[in-house]
Amino acid sequence: MSSMIQTAPKNWVNTACLLNRLGAIALIVSLVAAPLIASNQYYLNVLVLMALNATLATGLAIVVRAGRLSLAQATFSGIGGYTSGLLVMKLGMDYWPALLLAGMFAAVVGVLLGLTSLRLRGFYFAIATFTFSQLVIIILRAWTPVTGGMSGMFGLPVPPDILGISFLNARNYYYLALFAAALSVSASYACSAGTRFGRGLTVLGEDEVLARALGVPATRYRLYAFAISSFIGGVAGSLSAHFIQGISPSDIQPIASVFVVVMVMAGGANMLLGPIVGAVVMTAVPELLRASAQWSMVFYGLFLLAYVFFFQNGLLPLLQKAVYRIFNITVIRPEYSIAAIDRPAAYPTRRTAPVAGNIAHLQFGKMQCNYGNLAVLQEIDWKIENGCINGLIGPNGAGKTTFFNVVTGVAPLSGGRMLWKGEAIVPTPESMARRGVARTFQHARILENHTVFEAISLGAELPGSKPEPARLEWLISKLKLQSIRDVRSGGLTHYQKRLVSIGMAMASDCEVLLLDEPLAGLDDTETDELTQIILDLHQAAHNTVLLIEHKLSVIMRICSHLTVLDQGRIIAQGAPKAVASNEDVIRAYLGDE
């Protein structure tokens, strides 16, 4: 392999881990000890506000990491505050159950908002949340008998004592708020690296196409994220309202939601403690400077500009990079513990060599795919041979990638039938991933922010199977990725990324593997190496491979069956040698004689 392999020394990983842990401990200690230093009433109030902002921001980060920017987090906090206020004041409920109900009501509203804006992304989604926040404010202002109208509610009681701890004391309230922040961080952890759901959600936010291809149920997961994030918002809002002992619509102007966004981005959405750092900085700095509301606004604006021009990941990653540089560490992001095991002798799989006469996994009868009025694929009759490497070739625009897209449920099955193991089905990305169909893409889609090992492990886990360490190790060593297993995928060479994408697809022991031009852009040495790897992987796994390629010498060498597509139709099919001397095929490539 080329000399560009980046080796990751063991001690780097350990040092980085250690530094991360030290940093987290330092942050926690200073947060806990803060009231001892800032002990006057004013500063204690600021601390409470800061802790609640941290809670709010951590909750928002859950949705941001799932790929949606919400401009309504302050609104959910307002909903929570009003709900618990009403329950306690008008219905005489105890505070603690009211707090829980406030969170749950906010979660319900969050899910409703999520449902209405499911199809929206990016800018449209932000506008929808922004509009929603305006609507809520108008309702709160107008519904005077219930909400107190423009002036809001006041006289909200402080939470009752627990075990003799009085929450009239601002310091105790601070620790209560800190506890809420800690719970929020735990929820955030569960929604990222901590659970399978969280890992799927993270991948969804990084690359939605890849996530769906790996079987992540996008809609469902996003709604869960909204629910959790709004619940946290509601709880934080309730705690805030009962601390200030009042709430009014002007507390949750749309600009307040923008501030929460600023806190998340300032600290760093992708790191667990990032939003906390963001909340600390964005709350403390204006307070320390005794900034007026306007100066705070200018400060926040300048911060956003600095963020987008200079440090697009937030303050915490910036700090982390700086500290790493002091210790001479680069490209590491160790989140999983690394314990390499000895490579097993054989690829662990449930499959055995295919027997002739088995029902074909994939079969197509007069399949058609239309985009609008244009028939991109037509009259596709194909019974794909199990356990073989099937080549799919054809000129540009013939429809080869579209064919893959139909198999994985991304392109529409407009006509004809698709059979899986004899049964007619309508493919969706999630269902096909669960059935055991995995694919690579023309432009290698890997998870740039994850290490090689993490990415391949996710490739195994997300489609629904448990990642078997034995298989992962086998793959990593077969793909010659051992020395870079802990390197961030984004920093790899073009060839290494290809290897990782194949590793991710094979990690789930897929029944059918779709490879879309895996050799594109590789030089001769890399082409030979990867071709051999593909052969070896196939022989060990006994899976069915569909290979789109333009390097015809490779196709001729490793494919046992060849299908030629031209302008959406199959023009030849069969053994490679026969297909290659077919007149129609020659004409499609070399033109009329």
Add this chain to the structure above:
Amino acid sequence: MNDVPVLSVINLQSRHDGALKLSDVSLHVAQKELVSILGANGAGKTSLLGVISGLFKPSAGEVQLEGRSITALPAHEIAKAGVGFAPQNHPIFPSLTVDECLALGAGNAKLETFVLFPNLKIKRNQLAGFLSGGERQMLSMAIAMLNSPKICIFDEPSSGLAPRIVSQVFEAIRVIVDNGVTVLMVEQNARTALKIADRAYVMEHGRITMSGKAAELAENDHIRRAYLGL
């Protein structure tokens, strides 16, 4: 007769996302020639045209138009200097009518186009987005010729088109050259390209591997082998 080639490419090297797309590519196109570049997908043909037209900058090497270096110029300056490039898959302006597309150039460009492509004259008031594949290709080529360029560059003019339309397109290209326009053409459809071209280059894996008169290359077995792996 002017000796300076209309287009010269000298030792071009280019990378994309770290992958090497072009290594040490050199070629030239003389006045009134029709030169074709052949090669399989991934050979680097489109990357080459991307660099010549100015959409990408090379990591090394030079591109000259009539002896003048144009490598550092932005794409729109290169177009104004006289390079008329029609990219792959016939990109046009879907929400403009055929007439409006052609009106983007100087006045007589429209008339010349209608002489060359009478089909387009019939469809002149139709939105470009609703043209058929063949008509779009004609329009795309016409757009490339709007400013009376010194050289026209066509990227896979036959791709995605039915064989009957393909022959119409190639006929049109031959007529364009016969009228004195210099053309550089990238094609996967090797046999037909070699029938109408004067000279050709073969690209494989980012390099030029063969070059010569089209008639000679058409007899060559290696070309057939390179495409079908026999």
Add this chain to the structure above:
Amino acid sequence: MQLFLQQAINGVMLGGMFSLMSIGLTMMFGIMKTANFAYGALYMIGGYAAFWASSLLGTPYWLSLLIAFVVGFGMGIAVEVIGFRRFRGNEDATLVFGLGVALVARGGSVLAWGSQTRYIPTSFAAYHLGPFILPSARIWAALASVVIVLAVYLIVVRTKWGRVIRAVADNSERAQLVGFDTSFQYALVAGLATGLSAVACVFLIPVFSLSPTVDDSALYTAMTIVILGGLGSIVGCGAGGFIIGVVTAFSFGYLNSTIAPMVPLLLLLIVLAVRPEGLFGRRERAV
């Protein structure tokens, strides 16, 4: 009945001005694919430029308008060249940049000029047409708005520059290959868009007055109109402007002023949920 007709007339006049207010936003979407969150803030500053010209320099109304346009034009070019150009293609960064500019502009305006509402004195009286009151400032502003929007439409659809801009919007890469400097065109469009919005702000001062908080309502009204009409469609902007103008007038006429703002917002949410591409917009292909 009288209330109905009065509100209808108000609505139509408002609609004309709303269209002018939103046309810049839709042009930036349609031609540059840019979601400009700083639009409201720049709109507001343009209005202030006119106000200060009028009160400090005593310029006549038409000159103040011109100054507003020029200041807006300059600001538009500035944000395009400094920010949006750099973040083209990156939706999140574009959004954040716009937000950043909006925050700085809003906070800065209050610090610089205070938060009290301002008016530009006009010498126009009100016409009385039977039982209806038609403030003549509004009529002229509405008429001028409609004329300007129409002019923009005709320029885009009929002139050579309009063709160039549409070509750039359709396929900026191909437009470059035809010899058009897309960066320059983008800057020009950004300038024009912001300049026009500044003029709209001045026209709307008699209706909404001028203060640093005006940017919020302008932004979300413009967003509503643009999404309702379809991003990038000038015709949609006109239609959307009139619809929202009439809806707003009727809401404020018949409902109390606390609830009235809800109606256009609900309309927007419904549009987003049901048909995000709006009345005249093109549906994006989800491949």
